[in-house]
Amino acid sequence: MLRLYDYLESGNGYKVRLLLTQLGLPFERVEMDILEGETRTPAFLAKNANGRIPLLELEDGHFLAESNAIQWYLAEGTALLPDDRRLRAEVLQWMFFEQYSHEPFIAVLRFWHHAGTLAEHGEAEIAAKRAGGEAALGVMERHLRERPYCVGDAYSIADIALYAYTHVAGEGGFDLEAYPAVTTWLARVRSQPGHVPITEPVGGP
Numbered sequence: 001m002l003r004l005y006d007y008l009e010s011g012n013g014y015k016v017r018l019l020l021t022q023l024g025l026p027f028e029r030v031e032m033d034i035l036e037g038e039t040r041t042p043a044f045l046a047k048n049a050n051g052r053i054p055l056l057e058l059e060d061g062h063f064l065a066e067s068n069a070i071q072w073y074l075a076e077g078t079a080l081l082p083d084d085r086r087l088r089a090e091v092l093q094w095m096f097f098e099q100y101s102h103e104p105f106i107a108v109l110r111f112w113h114h115a116g117t118l119a120e121h122g123e124a125e126i127a128a129k130r131a132g133g134e135a136a137l138g139v140m141e142r143h144l145r146e147r148p149y150c151v152g153d154a155y156s157i158a159d160i161a162l163y164a165y166t167h168v169a170g171e172g173g174f175d176l177e178a179y180p181a182v183t184t185w186l187a188r189v190r191s192q193p194g195h196v197p198i199t200e201p202v203g204g205p
Contacts, residue, residue, distance in 0.1 A: 022194035029203030105132035110172035
């Protein structure tokens with residue numbers, strides 16, 4: 001059985017958890033408290049030298065790190081990853097966008113709020129994170145005004161990658177009502193079969 005090393009509130013972990021559930025793949029979820037340093041122990045670092053979740057242990061004992069790489073591996077050969085060469089590249093385009101232009105701002109502000117560390121950061125740093133997040137949401141808003149999903153006309157792992165932190169952006173202080181195309185898309189993703197909330201600890205032994 002697949003084993004997912006995870007942290008329930010993590011959007012990156014949620015991407016994999018949601019995809020596994022929607023694909024109907026059985027898996028065991030292992031909660032790792034990142035705030036208590038559980039991913040920095042010698043035992044975990046032997047599995048992932050970068051000391052981060054999510055981490056997927058395959059049936060053959062190999063480990064895969066990085067949420068979007070795990071998604072790509074799991075989605076191969078399914079309807080959630082297009083066969084068309086250009087569309088596959090566009091899926092990667094949006095997954096790279098999520099990691100470089102979206103997650104570093106929206107996810108980080110949300111984490112500071114959750115961890116209670118917002119006051120430890122200066123006003124300029126917080127403002128820069130907010131500006132970066134709003135820029136990313138603006139890009140998504142313009143793109144989604146003319147299409148139902150991130151790539152082509154079908155739901156894909158590009159949508160999962162961006163949904164994970166976008167749908168909880170309000171927890172980081174972002175006003176999603178200012179992005180009507182994004183909120184419509186969020187509802188569309190939420191209506192997909194097999195959808196589970198980010199805080200639902202799916203997966204068992």
